[in-house]
Amino acid sequence: MSVYANPGTDGSVVSFKPRYEHWIGGEWTAPAKGQYFENVTPVTGQVFTEIARGTAEDIEAALDAAHAAAPAWTTTSPTERAIILNKIADRIEENLELLAVAETWDNGKAVRETLNADLPLAVDHFRYFAGAIRAQEGTLSQLDNDTTAYHFHEPLGVVGQIIPWNFPILMGVWKLAPALAAGNCVVLKPAEQTPASILVLIELIADLLPPGVVNIVNGFGVECGKPLASNPRIAKVAFTGETTTGRLIMQYASQNIIPVTLELGGKSPNIFFDDVMAHDDAYWDKAQEGFTLFALNQGEVCTCPSRALIQSSIYDRFLDTVAERTSRIVQGNPLDTETMMGAQASNDQLEKILSYIDIGTQEGAKIRIGGARAELGGELEGGFYVQPTIFEGDNSMRIFQEEIFGPVVAVTAFDDYDDAIAIANDTLYGLGAGVWTRNGNTVYRASRAIQAGRVWVNHFHNYPAHSAFGGYKSSGIGRENHLMMLDHYQQTKNVLVSY
Numbered sequence: 001m002s003v004y005a006n007p008g009t010d011g012s013v014v015s016f017k018p019r020y021e022h023w024i025g026g027e028w029t030a031p032a033k034g035q036y037f038e039n040v041t042p043v044t045g046q047v048f049t050e051i052a053r054g055t056a057e058d059i060e061a062a063l064d065a066a067h068a069a070a071p072a073w074t075t076t077s078p079t080e081r082a083i084i085l086n087k088i089a090d091r092i093e094e095n096l097e098l099l100a101v102a103e104t105w106d107n108g109k110a111v112r113e114t115l116n117a118d119l120p121l122a123v124d125h126f127r128y129f130a131g132a133i134r135a136q137e138g139t140l141s142q143l144d145n146d147t148t149a150y151h152f153h154e155p156l157g158v159v160g161q162i163i164p165w166n167f168p169i170l171m172g173v174w175k176l177a178p179a180l181a182a183g184n185c186v187v188l189k190p191a192e193q194t195p196a197s198i199l200v201l202i203e204l205i206a207d208l209l210p211p212g213v214v215n216i217v218n219g220f221g222v223e224c225g226k227p228l229a230s231n232p233r234i235a236k237v238a239f240t241g242e243t244t245t246g247r248l249i250m251q252y253a254s255q256n257i258i259p260v261t262l263e264l265g266g267k268s269p270n271i272f273f274d275d276v277m278a279h280d281d282a283y284w285d286k287a288q289e290g291f292t293l294f295a296l297n298q299g300e301v302c303t304c305p306s307r308a309l310i311q312s313s314i315y316d317r318f319l320d321t322v323a324e325r326t327s328r329i330v331q332g333n334p335l336d337t338e339t340m341m342g343a344q345a346s347n348d349q350l351e352k353i354l355s356y357i358d359i360g361t362q363e364g365a366k367i368r369i370g371g372a373r374a375e376l377g378g379e380l381e382g383g384f385y386v387q388p389t390i391f392e393g394d395n396s397m398r399i400f401q402e403e404i405f406g407p408v409v410a411v412t413a414f415d416d417y418d419d420a421i422a423i424a425n426d427t428l429y430g431l432g433a434g435v436w437t438r439n440g441n442t443v444y445r446a447s448r449a450i451q452a453g454r455v456w457v458n459h460f461h462n463y464p465a466h467s468a469f470g471g472y473k474s475s476g477i478g479r480e481n482h483l484m485m486l487d488h489y490q491q492t493k494n495v496l497v498s499y
Ligand code: NAD
Pocket: 162, 163, 164, 165, 166, 171, 189, 190, 191, 192, 219, 220, 221, 222, 224, 225, 226, 229, 240, 241, 242, 243, 245, 246, 248, 262, 263, 264, 265, 266, 301, 302, 303, 403, 405, 431, 471, 475, 476
């Protein structure tokens, strides 16, 4: 099948409920205030379901359920939890199409990415942390002849998690898998723009988890996210979203002296040194593809390579080629497996991207291709589509400094290595970066000199579960993925025993 049917229509693999309540204590629970909000699909711009609108009372109910579940769950063995996590991974793997279509309909992203990247990564994250928690060991040291020190890893208890709309299922899984592996109960708030697909997921895996271990409360930021993040009954808050919201989350958490993990925004440089065109065709092809990845997930990726830095000596030839390649990105119905770029996640996001295209033009940046809403017609008429857009300008411009979170790349030239590093680091952010060269010395120096938590060399957008991911500077605090993630969801108990 190359085009999946719209959810709810005959032949579709997923049918959404007309209305979703919160998921609390292992069952659907009506919102305390009885209010719901409309959920729109970016594919067509139409409302397809209603979602419970959470408030502080719903957060308290979810925390009651989580605290009731915690004594039993926090004392399960790593092996018991690993078995459950592996079963969750299997269940996702058995239902890839259902979840992919649900995610695409909710978020607008191309279904082939959800099928080939987001969901396999979600499966792998559950399996990785299932293995990691069984492999984790405490430490023991002999302090003197009479005294021994033991270090135990203990779960934090009940944690709060708040996620954004760009990878609704994957961002949820990045948070849930390590928290559950470490033995915590969770209250999670999805983004109000994309609440439905994670509810499809929780219903799918409901029988695998004891009631109350995972609770999902939907709603808006201040109304529902704040009562969670500022709640004295959580032992940690893990947040992914905008840097401005991250600052607020830190303020809330400081009132309760609890740890935060913040995965925030980015303005990632993708640096192409001049030898990139001098090697074999396969490498050159890979580098061109690496440039076009600014449009992956419609540019709605925190590590989007949204600034391309090209060495002056190859600038014109390089840009001609990659602009032509960008023009071949297939836009269309996100449910079509041939489609490479789908819809932006919301109308607000569409408007924001278009306003940045205006800002770039007013600042004097030159549009190389794109620069407008993509009019796809037919049933996609009301959907939220933008053309992949290449701007040329300089790094002081707002389109180079501010996160657009759309399929817009700002391109500039650099003279030499020092110039490239100076431009790359001239940003508030420090999340990701790309370096393209086969000069080993440049690889080493650049990857150490760039101020970012993740540097890809000769590729981009790879997110293995066993590689630490997180930001320098205003891109965040803490890391996700990797074994070190377990430390973020545990505390260390030190016991000194004297004989
Ligand atoms: P956002 O900050 O607007 O919202 C994120 C979440 O926070 C949503 O669930 C929202 O309801 C909630 N929220 C908003 N205000 C709140 C408040 N006052 N208190 C508590 N919760 C509140 O971000 P967004 O627009 O949904 O997501 C896009 C951003 O996420 C981009 O900046 C992107 O770079 C970032 N992001 C970062 C990573 C990463 O790993 N670093 C990954 C994905 C997205």
